[in-house]
Amino acid sequence: MSKNVAIIxxxxxKFGELWDYSLRDLMAEAxxxxxxxxxxxxNEIDYLSVGNMSxxxxxxxxxxxxxxxxxxxxxxxxxxxxAACASGSVAFRSALHAVQSGNCETAMVLGVEKMTDVHGAGxxxxxAAAGDQEWxxxxxxxxxxxxALMARRHMHEYGTxxxxxxxxxxxNHENGKNNPYAQFRNSISVEDVLKSxxxxxxxxxxxxxxxxxxxxxxxxTSEKNAKKTQNPVWVLGSAQSSDTLALHDRKSFTELLATxxxxxDVFVKTxxxxxxxxxxxxxxxxSINQIMAMEDLGFCKKGMGGKFVESGGIKLNGEIPTNTLxxxxxxxxxxxxxxxxxxxxxxxxxxxTAPNQVKNAKKALNxxxxxxxxxxxxxxxxVEPNAS
Amino acid sequence: MSKNVAIIxxxxxKFGELWDYSLRDLMAEAxxxxxxxxxxxxNEIDYLSVGNMSxxxxxxxxxxxxxxxxxxxxxxxxxxxxAACASGSVAFRSALHAVQSGNCETAMVLGVEKMTDVHGAGxxxxxAAAGDQEWxxxxxxxxxxxxALMARRHMHEYGTxxxxxxxxxxxNHENGKNNPYAQFRNSISVEDVLKSxxxxxxxxxxxxxxxxxxxxxxxxTSEKNAKKTQNPVWVLGSAQSSDTLALHDRKSFTELLATxxxxxDVFVKTxxxxxxxxxxxxxxxxSINQIMAMEDLGFCKKGMGGKFVESGGIKLNGEIPTNTLxxxxxxxxxxxxxxxxxxxxxxxxxxxTAPNQVKNAKKALNxxxxxxxxxxxxxxxxVEPNAS
Numbered sequence: 019m020s021k022n023v024a025i026i027x028x029x030x031x032k033f034g035e036l037w038d039y040s041l042r043d044l045m046a047e048a049x050x051x052x053x054x055x056x057x058x059x060x061n062e063i064d065y066l067s068v069g070n071m072s073x074x075x076x077x078x079x080x081x082x083x084x085x086x087x088x089x090x091x092x093x094x095x096x097x098x099x100x101a102a103c104a105s106g107s108v109a110f111r112s113a114l115h116a117v118q119s120g121n122c123e124t125a126m127v128l129g130v131e132k133m134t135d136v137h138g139a140g141x142x143x144x145x146a147a148a149g150d151q152e153w154x155x156x157x158x159x160x161x162x163x164x165x166a167l168m169a170r171r172h173m174h175e176y177g178t179x180x181x182x183x184x185x186x187x188x189x190n191h192e193n194g195k196n197n198p199y200a201q202f203r204n205s206i207s208v209e210d211v212l213k214s215x216x217x218x219x220x221x222x223x224x225x226x227x228x229x230x231x232x233x234x235x236x237x238x239t240s241e242k243n244a245k246k247t248q249n250p251v252w253v254l255g256s257a258q259s260s261d262t263l264a265l266h267d268r269k270s271f272t273e274l275l276a277t278x279x280x281x282x283d284v285f286v287k288t289x290x291x292x293x294x295x296x297x298x299x300x301x302x303x304x305s306i307n308q309i310m311a312m313e314d315l316g317f318c319k320k321g322m323g324g325k326f327v328e329s330g331g332i333k334l335n336g337e338i339p340t341n342t343l344x345x346x347x348x349x350x351x352x353x354x355x356x357x358x359x360x361x362x363x364x365x366x367x368x369x370x371t372a373p374n375q376v377k378n379a380k381k382a383l384n385x386x387x388x389x390x391x392x393x394x395x396x397x398x399x400x401v402e403p404n405a406s
Numbered sequence: 407m408s409k410n411v412a413i414i415x416x417x418x419x420k421f422g423e424l425w426d427y428s429l430r431d432l433m434a435e436a437x438x439x440x441x442x443x444x445x446x447x448x449n450e451i452d453y454l455s456v457g458n459m460s461x462x463x464x465x466x467x468x469x470x471x472x473x474x475x476x477x478x479x480x481x482x483x484x485x486x487x488x489a490a491c492a493s494g495s496v497a498f499r500s501a502l503h504a505v506q507s508g509n510c511e512t513a514m515v516l517g518v519e520k521m522t523d524v525h526g527a528g529x530x531x532x533x534a535a536a537g538d539q540e541w542x543x544x545x546x547x548x549x550x551x552x553x554a555l556m557a558r559r560h561m562h563e564y565g566t567x568x569x570x571x572x573x574x575x576x577x578n579h580e581n582g583k584n585n586p587y588a589q590f591r592n593s594i595s596v597e598d599v600l601k602s603x604x605x606x607x608x609x610x611x612x613x614x615x616x617x618x619x620x621x622x623x624x625x626x627t628s629e630k631n632a633k634k635t636q637n638p639v640w641v642l643g644s645a646q647s648s649d650t651l652a653l654h655d656r657k658s659f660t661e662l663l664a665t666x667x668x669x670x671d672v673f674v675k676t677x678x679x680x681x682x683x684x685x686x687x688x689x690x691x692x693s694i695n696q697i698m699a700m701e702d703l704g705f706c707k708k709g710m711g712g713k714f715v716e717s718g719g720i721k722l723n724g725e726i727p728t729n730t731l732x733x734x735x736x737x738x739x740x741x742x743x744x745x746x747x748x749x750x751x752x753x754x755x756x757x758x759t760a761p762n763q764v765k766n767a768k769k770a771l772n773x774x775x776x777x778x779x780x781x782x783x784x785x786x787x788x789v790e791p792n793a794s
Binding site for chain 2: 020021040042066071072074075077078079080081082083084085087088092093094095096097098099100101102108111112114115116118119120121144147148149150151152155156257258259260261262263264267279388389392393
């Protein structure tokens with residue numbers, strides 16, 4: 019059993035098109051908010067892990083671990099971790115390992131992406147670098163295109179409908195309305211989604227998460243320190259798995275094997291099952307991905323994701339409240355920040371202080387996907403630590 | 407005391423302008439060589455950490471942890487770690503923490519950079535992203551320019567000469583001659599350096615490490631597994647520190663505070679001193695950096711680095727054999743690979759199988775710098791583990 023570690027502070031910026039924020043402004047605000055929330059001084063941070071996919075291409079800046087340390091006045095070891103849209107989650111795991119190894123006590127995980135000031139290549143070209151450059155991006159396959167291939171096949175194999183896809187975005191927008199940090203806080207209807215412009219058939223504009231600037235941070239610490247704090251949220255388990263980078267090498271287009279492996283691993287490690295979980299955050303970069311996530315995580319049967327969504331299973335009052343503060347679609351998707359933002363949102367729920375509070379939330383799970391599924395990270399958080 | 411971990415396998419590609427190698431070719435060759443050297447099967451690798459600075463800008467590919475896993479047929483968690491030219495070292499530390507945390511047993515660390523197929527921006531522009539984009543790179547300050555400022559100030563404060571700077575490259579080229587993996591295997595003279603074209607006054611072409619394609623890998627494992635192998639090389643200690651990203655925020659241009667902090671930390675952790683160390687690898691991206699490294703690491707007094715080099719202190723038969731297989735200058739500097747290549751070279755020495763073998767080498771240290779010194783990583787390796 020790995021050592022217990024807890025989240026003792028969270029912070030984020032508003033997510034959106036933040037024209038007056040630079041990369042360093044985003045880092046400064048989210049990091050400072052997390053320090054304040056944790057009641058921790060910057061000199062108590064002895065490990066800093068930054069999740070960032072592509073500041074090099076977006077704003078011409080690599081070495082963003084050191085930049086974050088500089089901006090926040092932290093002298094501790096700083097590292098940038100990247101796994102495309104799961105960058106925030108691999109940064110979290112890097113910090114988790116550092117604390118569990120005994121090499122440090124208290125770590126900050128800072129996820130950030132400044133996407134609207136595009137330096138050099140366009141945002142979609144930069145994002146395509148999360149797929150296989152030689153086999154996919156170089157021939158013009160965008161991420162909407164990749165997920166459109168999965169959506170079309172899912173519709174073909176399981177009869178999933180465009181209305182069911184649309185319903186994912188409708189629910190996420192409904193949940194985002196009460197989230198002051200969300201990029202979009204407006205209700206949308208299935209008709210709105212179906213009337214929105216086509217991006218990559220069958221995915222329309224409102225099936226797609228937006229281009230977003232934003233940062234989110236969590237502070238984690240060892241069990242000894244966490245027990246001295248008011249509302250620690252415990253990391254009950256974490257798992258990560260990998261799949262082929264290119265879609266064409268996979269046996270199926272309608273499931274993500276990395277997700278299936280990671281969820282199996284995390285449940286074996288923790289001894290928990292789907293029934294133990296009170297709410298979840300999943301990776302709805304495109305509506306089809308949330309439908310596959312519900313299936314791959316085992317919250318409904320394979321192929322039944324569309325019907326599960328249609329029946330209200332993902333709603334706040336449904337079988338498993340999902341993306342309760344808006345998910346990627348409504349909160350926004352600053353890629354390096356998303357995995358950390360998911361942990362912030364789950365922490366709010368487990369503290370009992372979320373805008374759309376799920377009653378008696380004791381255990382929660384997040385799924386963060388990198389690229390078209392080559393990386394999947396799953397964490398389970400809870401209000402009580404694992405037995406030592 | 408952290409748990410003991412050992413290096414049980416090393417592998418690399420030749421370093422150079424490898425026009426017939428892609429990013430994935432480099433990964434495949436170095437990773438496969440390391441697996442073979444360790445006698446480990448790919449399915450025994452349960453953590454894969456990739457050090458890479460800027461594949462996004464060099465070849466249009468992010469998500470390179472997953473790509474490496476894909477290329478090598480590894481399904482384990484894969485992560486890319488970045489800290490500019492210290493990317494290989496932060497990848498190593500990420501893997502070290504993962505093993506020491508008990509979450510995995512055997513990890514591969516793969517450093518890689520494909521620099522000669524530049525996608526979009528030029529190589530120097532891409533490298534400048536390791537400095538401060540807003541305050542340095544955006545106004546045209548290159549890395550040669552940054553280190554030239556340090557060199558000029560070191561000459562002013564301490565009387566360091568261009569001949570002393572040149573001697574660094576002369577020794578590194580001499581050491582590289584017997585290294586079959588080195589980019590340059592020719593002798594050069596002080597006169598050659600002084601006659602080479604000026605890059606950024608006072609740094610000339612032969613004061614500068616080259617643009618290089620290459621990959622290097624090490625396989626590390628827990629004490630339990632390592633003790634079953636033939637020639638484990640033990641990680642006695644590891645430390646990392648951060649400094650401001652921009653040079654203008656530092657009190658001094660003639661020392662790297664991150665190096666001074668990291669070396670202090672690693673000696674406190676291990677209870678060792680400079681006298682315990684038989685040979686070292688330092689970060690000679692520019693000749694001035696090796697002179698500062700000798701001083702900041704405490705192998706000579708502050709300001710005496712030039713004289714120390716002139717007196718032969720860094721030679722194979724000198725006080726502290728340094729960069730015994732050519733360093734960055736002669737081996738080449740594929741930025742994400744360099745920190746891992748240093749560990750490979752020290753492992754060869756500690757196994758007693760290096761081309762320029764240092765007699766009775768028992769303990770060795772490496773220093774890998776990110777950017778202009780915002781990141782410094784130091785590891786100490788040895789032939790015997792720390793007492794448990």
